[in-house]
Each structure stands twice: as structure tokens, then as C-alpha cells.
Amino acid sequence: MKFKFFLLFLLLLKYAGLDAQTVQQVEVAPGVIKLNFGVADKFNPYNFCDQKPAVAAMKALPKGKLPFDIKDILISITDRGAVVEVPLKDDEQLYGFGLQVGSFNQRGLRKKPIVNDNPLNDLGYTHAPIPFYVSNKGYGILINTSRYTTFYCGSTNKLNNGAKALSESNGGNSVEELYKNKANANGSVTADIPGAKGVEVYVFEGPELLQVLQRYNLFSGGGALPAMWGLGVKYRVKADFTQQQVGKMAAYFRDNHMPCDVLGLEPKWQTTAYSCSYVWNPKYFPSPSQFIDTMKQRGFHINLWEHAFVNPASPLYEPLKTKAGNYLVWNGLVPDFADSSASNLFANYHKQTFVEKGISGFKMDECDNSNLAYGSATWSFPEHSSFPSGIDGEQMHQMFGVLYQKAVYNIYKQMNIRTLLDVRASNAFASSYPAALYSDTYDHDEYIRMVTNSGFSGLIWSPEVRESASIKDLMRRSQTAVLSAQTLYNSWYLTNPPWLQINVEKNNKNELLANDKQIEADVRTLLNLRMSLVPYLYNAFADYHFKGIPPFRALIVDYPNDKNVYNISNEYMIGQGLLAAPLTDKADERKVYLPEGVWYDFNTGQKYTGGKEYSITCNYTGLPLFVKEGTILPLAEPVEYITPSSKFEITCRVYGKTASTTLFEDDGVTFNYEKSTYNTVALNYINNKGMAKRSGNYKLKRYNIKGWQVIQ
Known part of the structure; x- marks a missing residue:
């Protein structure tokens, strides 16, 4: 019963x-x-x-x-x-x-x-x-x-049946x-x-x-620690550039002393791109191995654009045919990245064909579904797709980007080589993947907000610069790019760098601005500031990896009890001591709220009392940046590109009477830090004296502390 x-x-x-x-x-x-x-x-x-x-x-x-x-x-x-x-x-x-x-x-x-x-x-x-x-x-x-x-x-x-009705x-x-x-x-x-x-x-x-x-x-395994060169400057060349034209662009950067670590190739490097063949196009790149080696000798890393949809002409097509979804995209296979065998096939081909030949990274495009806001946007696979692993189309869409970057990242991890990838989609528990998200949207205010939001979810965001409506727009966007995880100029439809001509049509006709050299000099100043900040940024990413602290994060993260920061989405912290307040082309002046404490203007050294709002300005060649009291900012003499042997001559800028910080020091390119092969350089300023003490197992010295500058 x-x-x-x-x-x-x-x-x-x-x-x-x-x-x-x-x-x-x-x-x-x-x-x-x-x-x-x-x-x-x-x-x-x-x-x-x-x-x-x-x-x-x-x-x-x-x-x-x-x-x-x-x-x-x-x-x-x-x-x-x-x-x-x-x-x-x-x-x-x-x-x-x-x-x-x-x-x-x-x-x-x-x-x-x-x-x-x-x-x-x-x-x-x-x-x-x-x-x-x-x-x-x-x-x-x-x-x-x-x-x-x-x-x-x-x-x-x-x-709630027990609740009283509102009176x-x-x-x-x-x-x-x-x-x-x-x-x-x-x-x-x-x-x-x-x-x-x-x-x-x-x-x-x-x-x-x-x-x-x-x-x-x-x-999630600790935050990503990208290759040190990934914190330099990345420039993506025009989509139809040939090997010779890329070489000329490389010469432009070096001849004009414009910092640049990475050159990105766009779709035409392949024989087919929508969908992809993953085969060098002999018409555009007749000698890819020689090209890669030449670029490496000149201090450039090469990044290849692609997406994961496999063209029938690709060597990967037949091996993946039984390991793909039941719908095509641009007549290409959709690999079942939820199946380790499919992921390994894709990765091994990339390893043997590209990474072992010297390719330093990939731009992984089109992994983010077609636009759901429009009935006409139907290029991607449907939600009812099925895959051999058993995952359905809805779940694959949500996970496609993170599984894609995981497959490519594991190539570099297995080879003990670090990278910084570009990707158009990600998901949860991806903090350890060194992949910067980017978007085809281009609203500057949104780009700034995405920096602040990225820190809530273990993400790296790249507010890339393309063309601009004005010189002011170009310079303001460049400042934001310098103050982000990845400084990227994407000129996939521009013959010349955007600072030489902001008008797309004239740019592609080689009709440069009358004052192009002055604008070039202003951009160079900003890019040199970025290179000066690399040791500080690198340490922030080390804190991300070892301590889980987001290198770029909203003010609410550091000041959760300050009601004034609850809705501030256009300011953010960088590392432990910097507060960025980017401007757009809409105004030359903006309101900035500084939380409790004492803050200093990065450009002028002017002192501000926290807990208040101020109106601030910033010229085109400065950075809309504030430094927290008690910070030692290790500013390096800028280099044009970063190698494992690059040494940084550092001036420690001290804000306040006493301050301390650390620098993370290693080879910048391998995962040997996981075996404790790195140094910690402790910087302290006490009793009007600066001290640097190095400890650790890394034998070389990347940082030379040459002086101290006190700002009070």
C-alpha cells in the first residue's frame, strides 16, 4: 500500500x-x-x-x-x-x-x-x-x-498568493x-x-x-598571457595585396619608424576564401615560405585571415566530409568541432601547413552566425542542423567560436609557442585563450563600452581602427586602440594607412592628404606611447594569468560600493593603477568621474582629489589617462617591434611619496613560465629612493631600470 x-x-x-x-x-x-x-x-x-x-x-x-x-x-x-x-x-x-x-x-x-x-x-x-x-x-x-x-x-x-495587493x-x-x-x-x-x-x-x-x-x-585555467609582441601594434593590409605589396607596406613602417609587430593578410592570400581552401594563392603569394622568412627578418609576425567553412577545393574537404554538419555554408563544410577527431584534423593541417612554417597567428572570421535581426541574413547554418557528435545547430552556433579558437590555440600550446589570435566569437570558460574579439560594427561609443564589459566575462576586446569620418575621429579612435588589449588598424579595404588619407575613395587612388606627414607623426606619437606601456601591460596580463585579475575592467569592479560608478561604461581600469577615459570625435571635452583617492593626469601631472567629477580635455597626441596615487608606472623607451632579445630601457614614474609595483619578466614567447622560468622585478620607492630587486629563474634581463621620476 x-x-x-x-x-x-x-x-x-x-x-x-x-x-x-x-x-x-x-x-x-x-x-x-x-x-x-x-x-x-x-x-x-x-x-x-x-x-x-x-x-x-x-x-x-x-x-x-x-x-x-x-x-x-x-x-x-x-x-x-x-x-x-x-x-x-x-x-x-x-x-x-x-x-x-x-x-x-x-x-x-x-x-x-x-x-x-x-x-x-x-x-x-x-x-x-x-x-x-x-x-x-x-x-x-x-x-x-x-x-x-x-x-x-x-x-x-x-x-504571490500570500502578498497583499498594492494600495x-x-x-x-x-x-x-x-x-x-x-x-x-x-x-x-x-x-x-x-x-x-x-x-x-x-x-x-x-x-x-x-x-x-x-x-x-x-x-577557467587562469587568464590569457599573450606573446609579448601581441601587445605591440597590428596592421591588417588590403584584402587583395600581393606578396610584393605587403613587402612595400612593411618597408613603409620600418622606413618611417612606425611601430608595428604584426602584419595581417586578408582573404586573397588563399585560392578561395568564401568558403576557404587554406591553400596559398600562387598568383598573389608565389613564394610564401620566402615571404614569411623575409618578414620575420624584418621583425614582422604574419597573421592569416580565414574562417572555418571548408571549400570543396581544400585538402581538408574529403577528410572532414564525414565529420561535418548536414548543412553547407558558402558551399563549404562546417566542421564538427565538438568531435575531437574533426578538431584534430583541422588543427594538424594548420600546424603542418602554416604554423611550422612560421605563421604566428590567425584571424578567425565569420564564426558568429548571420544577423538574426534580418530575415535576409541567411548565410550561416540553421539552428536545426545536426552534427555527427550529436550537438545541434543552436548549440554549435553558441560554441563554434570558442571551439574554433581552442583548436587553433592548442597548436601553439603543443609547440610551446605563444600567440595572440583574432576571433569573431567566444563563450564561457575561455579566459585562458589569447584571442582578441573584434566586430564589423563601428560605433566608437559602443567600442569603448565593450572594453568595460569584456572584463566581466574573461574576454579580450579589440576596438580596431578602420577608416574615419575626420582626423579627429581617427585620432580619438587611435587613442582608444592604444588603451586597449590589442592595438589594431584594419585596412582590409584601404591601399594606404588611414592616417595618410581618411577618405576611402581617395585613399585607394593614392591621393594622400596635404598634411599626411603631420598626421603620420601624430599617430607615431600615440603608437610610441603604446610601446612605452608594454612592460606595464605585460605585467597586467601576468596578473590576469596568475591571479585572475582582468587587465581591462569597469570601475565598478574596483569600487563596488561607490554608487557613482554603477552606470559608468565609458571609463575603465587598466592594470592596478591606470584609469582610462577615452574621448570620441563628438566633443573635445568630457566629464570624468575619479573614484576615491588621489589621481594624476598622465599628460600634465595635474593632481585631482577622488570622489568627484571633472571636465577634462586631451589633445590628439596625449592619452586620456589618469594614474592612481601610489603607482609606479614603468615607462619604456619605445621600440619599433618586440623580439625575445628586446631590452626595455625603463624610467619609473612615481606618483606620490611612496609607491610599489612589480614587473613580470620572461622570454615573452614560450610557455616556460608554467615551469616557473620567469622573474619578478619588485619596484619600490620609499624615503625618496627608488629600488629594483629581481628574483626568479629566468637568466636574462629584459628590463633595465635607468631612472626614477617623481610626481607629487
Whole structure:
């Protein structure tokens, strides 16, 4: 009789849309708790992550405390799919969801992070649709799914039969307020995951927002540490340039002492590009090996444009034919990167054909789906596609970019060579991949916002410079590029560099500006400033790798209790001591809020008291940058390109009476740092005296501290 009642109870639970099992809870790393309910999808982001958590570094973080009882996270499974509800306090601020373009503070919004080649508005469409958000209350929530998921960020109110009706009607509100749901909706963040029969939820503890991000990055294997030359300057040449024309462009940079480390080749280097053959085009590049060697001798790394859709003319076509999706893209195969054998075939070909011949990196384009905002945008594979591994088209779209970069990155990792890739899509747990995201969108304000948003999700963002509407636009964009993870000029449709002629038609007719040499000199000044900052930036990326600290991050990360920074999306921290406040061509002056403490103008040394807003200006050859008191800024004499033997002559600029910092020193090109083959150079300024102390196992000295400059 009891057994029959139990079966009846299970049946009732089933028809109620519930499951008899309970939520399983386990701490999978220090400060990281995984909740599991139902049968989670096989093809989820963490299952594709090969990197092991940096447990020792995670243990060193202070213990976190959630602002709610973890048992109050509710998970349910219905015929529709999975629903996750996370408690939300009235004064919480929410950030993240990947590389968001149209929004910053996500509180009160409905976000649907879906990979899309042209992100727009505040829908959540993005090049990196990461189902991960963080709170200024000191925790983060990651829904480990590759399905299209909608997050209601405190934007809805559930029916509560025990609650009293509101005594006031909303009749006095404006129409705009009513449709923006100004009824103080709160209570929870709800994630709706259609089609899921179960779900895993990762909870990252703080105690502060910075430690949440550190835990996430360290759990993902530690942040990326790119090749040192990747922090120099990258220039992409015109799509139809021949080997000879690329050589002339290389000569231009060296003859005019314009810093440049990387030259990127665009589609015409291949025999076919849409889809790709991955075969050198003999008409444009008759002797590729000689070309690569010549460029290497002149200090240039070569980066190749491609995408992952395999043309019938490619040597990869037949081997991948049975390891691809059942739909074509531009008549090319879509490799099943969820299958390790397909990924290995793709990677091994690239290794033998390109990397072993000296190619330093790839630009991985078109891995971000066609534009979902338009019915006419249909170039990519459909969501109902099927793949031999069992992954479907929807999940493959979400994961395609990260699986693609993983396949290519592993080539370099196995060869003990570091790189910095370009990619158009990514996803969760990809912090360790040295791949800079880029976009075909070109709004400067959005590009700045994407720098601040990138730090919430373990991403590297590249606000590349193409053509510009004016000289002012060019210079402001160049300043932002210099103050980002990757300084990139993309001239894929320009014969000459954009600083010689901003008008596209005239540029391609070789009709240069009358004052082209002056503009060139101004750009050179900015690029030299970038090269001066390389030791500082390199140390910031070392902190990213070893400590999980995002090198570029929003002010809210460092100042989570300052209400003034809750919605500031056009300022960001770089490393431990720099605050960037980029300008656009819309104005020569802007408002800048400086958080608590004392700050100094990078260009003038002017001193500011924090906790206030100021109006600032910056000329075209300076940097809209502020330095925090207590910072030692190691400024190097600029070099035109970086090699493993490059030595940096450094002047330590000291801000305040006492200051300290470190420099990370290694060969800059291998993974030998994983075996502790590196130095830490401790810099201290105390009692009017500067001191540098080197410790570690790396035998060479990359940094020579030649002087100290004090700014008070």
C-alpha cells in the first residue's frame, strides 16, 4: 500500500512539472559551488574546457559569503525546459552576459545572449554570448548551457498568493514608465532555458566583485598571457595585396619608424576564401615560405585571415566530409568541432601547413552566425542542423567560436609557442585563450563600452581602427586602440594607412592628404606611447594569468560600493593603477568621474582629489589617462617591434611619496613560465629612493631600470 502511495506521489510530481530529486550541491573549487538538477546537456561550455582550475591561486583569495542562502536558488524542470531563479536584493547592480554592446548595467533588463555577427540594441546579441552575470554584492552566477537562454534581470514579479495587493494603482505613471515596467520589479534573476532536461549552475563567491572575477578566470585555467609582441601594434593590409605589396607596406613602417609587430593578410592570400581552401594563392603569394622568412627578418609576425567553412577545393574537404554538419555554408563544410577527431584534423593541417612554417597567428572570421535581426541574413547554418557528435545547430552556433579558437590555440600550446589570435566569437570558460574579439560594427561609443564589459566575462576586446569620418575621429579612435588589449588598424579595404588619407575613395587612388606627414607623426606619437606601456601591460596580463585579475575592467569592479560608478561604461581600469577615459570625435571635452583617492593626469601631472567629477580635455597626441596615487608606472623607451632579445630601457614614474609595483619578466614567447622560468622585478620607492630587486629563474634581463621620476 505504501509503495502505491509513493508511485502516486511521483506521478503527481511529474504532472506538476517537478522532479522528485533534489538539487545536488558540491564545491568544485575554492569558492565555486556547482548546483546540478535533472540531466544536464552533454554539450555545455564547461565540458569543452580543457584547462584545470588554478586551485592554489583560488585558495589564496579571501573566503566569500553569499548575500543569500544558496538553498534559495530555485531550479525547476517543465515540459518547456529548465528555469533557474536566483534571489535578488533591491539595491543590487548586475553586469556581464559576455561582450555586451548596447547596455552596461543589466539590472531591470531582459537579456538573451545569442551569438550574432551584428550585435544591436540591448537585446543581448553579442559575439560572446556568455550566460554569466556578476553582482556588486559579491557573487557571480553561470548557467552552464549552450542553449539560447533568456535572463530576466529583476524585470518581472511573480504572483504571490500570500502578498497583499498594492494600495496604489499605476494609473498616474506615464505610458513610457508603464511599458518600461517601473513597478519596482525585483525578487530574482530568472533564467529560462528552453529544451533543457536539466541544468548545472556555477556560483562564484567573492567576497567582493573583483574576487568573483578572479575566481571565474582562475577556475577557467587562469587568464590569457599573450606573446609579448601581441601587445605591440597590428596592421591588417588590403584584402587583395600581393606578396610584393605587403613587402612595400612593411618597408613603409620600418622606413618611417612606425611601430608595428604584426602584419595581417586578408582573404586573397588563399585560392578561395568564401568558403576557404587554406591553400596559398600562387598568383598573389608565389613564394610564401620566402615571404614569411623575409618578414620575420624584418621583425614582422604574419597573421592569416580565414574562417572555418571548408571549400570543396581544400585538402581538408574529403577528410572532414564525414565529420561535418548536414548543412553547407558558402558551399563549404562546417566542421564538427565538438568531435575531437574533426578538431584534430583541422588543427594538424594548420600546424603542418602554416604554423611550422612560421605563421604566428590567425584571424578567425565569420564564426558568429548571420544577423538574426534580418530575415535576409541567411548565410550561416540553421539552428536545426545536426552534427555527427550529436550537438545541434543552436548549440554549435553558441560554441563554434570558442571551439574554433581552442583548436587553433592548442597548436601553439603543443609547440610551446605563444600567440595572440583574432576571433569573431567566444563563450564561457575561455579566459585562458589569447584571442582578441573584434566586430564589423563601428560605433566608437559602443567600442569603448565593450572594453568595460569584456572584463566581466574573461574576454579580450579589440576596438580596431578602420577608416574615419575626420582626423579627429581617427585620432580619438587611435587613442582608444592604444588603451586597449590589442592595438589594431584594419585596412582590409584601404591601399594606404588611414592616417595618410581618411577618405576611402581617395585613399585607394593614392591621393594622400596635404598634411599626411603631420598626421603620420601624430599617430607615431600615440603608437610610441603604446610601446612605452608594454612592460606595464605585460605585467597586467601576468596578473590576469596568475591571479585572475582582468587587465581591462569597469570601475565598478574596483569600487563596488561607490554608487557613482554603477552606470559608468565609458571609463575603465587598466592594470592596478591606470584609469582610462577615452574621448570620441563628438566633443573635445568630457566629464570624468575619479573614484576615491588621489589621481594624476598622465599628460600634465595635474593632481585631482577622488570622489568627484571633472571636465577634462586631451589633445590628439596625449592619452586620456589618469594614474592612481601610489603607482609606479614603468615607462619604456619605445621600440619599433618586440623580439625575445628586446631590452626595455625603463624610467619609473612615481606618483606620490611612496609607491610599489612589480614587473613580470620572461622570454615573452614560450610557455616556460608554467615551469616557473620567469622573474619578478619588485619596484619600490620609499624615503625618496627608488629600488629594483629581481628574483626568479629566468637568466636574462629584459628590463633595465635607468631612472626614477617623481610626481607629487
